[in-house]
Amino acid sequence: xxxxxxxxxxxxxxxxxxxxxxxxxxxxxxxxxxxxxxxxxxxxxxxxxxxxxxxxxxxxxxxxxxxxxxxxxxxxxxxxxxxxxxxxxxxxxxxxxxxxxxxxxxxxxxxxxxxxxxxxxxxxxxxxxxxxxxxxxxxxxxxxxxxxxxxxxxxxxxxxxxxxxxxxxxxxxxxxxxxxxxxxxxxx
Numbered sequence: 305x306x307x308x309x310x311x312x313x314x315x316x317x318x319x320x321x322x323x324x325x326x327x328x329x330x331x332x333x334x335x336x337x338x339x340x341x342x343x344x345x346x347x348x349x350x351x352x353x354x355x356x357x358x359x360x361x362x363x364x365x366x367x368x369x370x371x372x373x374x375x376x377x378x379x380x381x382x383x384x385x386x387x388x389x390x391x392x393x394x395x396x397x398x399x400x401x402x403x404x405x406x407x408x409x410x411x412x413x414x415x416x417x418x419x420x421x422x423x424x425x426x427x428x429x430x431x432x433x434x435x436x437x438x439x440x441x442x443x444x445x446x447x448x449x450x451x452x453x454x455x456x457x458x459x460x461x462x463x464x465x466x467x468x469x470x471x472x473x474x475x476x477x478x479x480x481x482x483x484x485x486x487x488x489x490x491x492x
Contacts (some may be wrong), residue, residue, distance in 0.1 A: 312371055315362035323353060334367035342368070379410045379417045390431035390467040397471050401427065401480055426483045436469065437462040440479035448482035449475055
């Protein structure tokens with residue numbers, strides 16, 4: 305059960321119910337393993353106690369002092385922490401998309417800037433150290449833009465562009481409009 309607040313403690317009632325021990329017991333197990341790496345602690349919970357990935361991550365991270373998975377409340381919060389060239393490029397991309405599709409709203413999901421229509425994700429970005437990943441949602445959005453992507457590194461679900469990318473409107477709109485069409489087709 306992921307929470308919109310990002311509060312890792314929201315998982316604790318389910319952990320207690322599923323594994324039959326109070327959280328104090330699990331905190332003691334983590335304290336005994338405080339010198340272990342995240343991976344070792346995670347493996348201990350998943351392999352020896354049958355924790356789901358979500359429950360193990362919540363407990364390990366909480367035990368390490370990270371009480372929330374939520375790092376950013378707004379797109380501007382996110383952009384304030386990344387390379388200025390990348391932030392400028394993301395702002396230009398979102399402005400380009402918003403001009404054509406004002407119904408889309410910027411949100412933070414999975415600690416990354418996304419554009420959503422109502423509850424459906426349409427497009428996202430991730431600013432990395434040396435590039436930006438464009439992440440169109442849906443099964444065909446990336447494929448629809450593929451003829452426009454010569455010269456770009458295309459991964460399984462993302463496209464890599466430079467931090468200072470000269471925003472290519474046709475590429476962005478091909479991705480967004482195909483995702484929107486895909487969503488419209490799914491409407492009963």
